[in-house]
C-alpha cells in the first residue's frame with residue numbers, strides 16, 4: 689500500500705481505508721503495509737501530532753531529561769521520539785504491534801529497545817518500578 693502520487697487526496701484515501709480494519713490484527717496489518725511510505729505520506733498532511741505530543745510532555749516535565757527513559761507506546765516509525773530528542777530527551781523504549789513500523793523505528797537509531805506487542809490482546813511488555 690502507498691499513496692503513490694503522494695497528494696493530500698491520495699494520502700486521505702489511505703487513511704480512510706484504515707477504517708475497514710476492525711480487529712487489532714487487521715489494524716496492525718494495515719500499518720505493516722503502510723510502514724514503508726508512512727513518514728512521506730503523513731508529511732503531505734502536515735501531521736503535527738508528534739510535535740504536539742512532545743511539546744505537551746516537555747512543558748509539564750520537571751525531572752532530568754537525560755536520565756529519563758521514555759516509553760513510546762504505539763511508536764510507529766519513531767516520529768514522537770524524533771521530536772522529543774530535539775527537546776532534550778535521549779532514551780527511548782518503543783512498543784508497537786507492527787513489525788514493519790518497528791523496523792522503521794529501529795532505523796532511526798533512537799531507541800534502546802523496541803518491542804512488538806498487540807495492545808488490547810497482550811500485556812504491555814515492560815517492567816514497572818525500579
Ligand SMILES: C[S@@+](CC[C@H](N)C(=O)[O-])C[C@H]1O[C@@H](n2cnc3c(N)ncnc32)[C@H](O)[C@@H]1O
Pocket residue numbers: 712715716719720737738761762763764765766767768783784785786789805806807808
Ligand atoms: C497513527 S500511527 C502513530 C505512530 C506514531 N506514534 C506517530 O505519531 O507517528 C499508530 C500506530 O499504532 C500501532 N497500533 C495500532 N493498533 C495497535 C495495537 N492494537 N497494538 C499495538 N500497536 C498498534 C500501529 O502499528 C501504528 O504504528
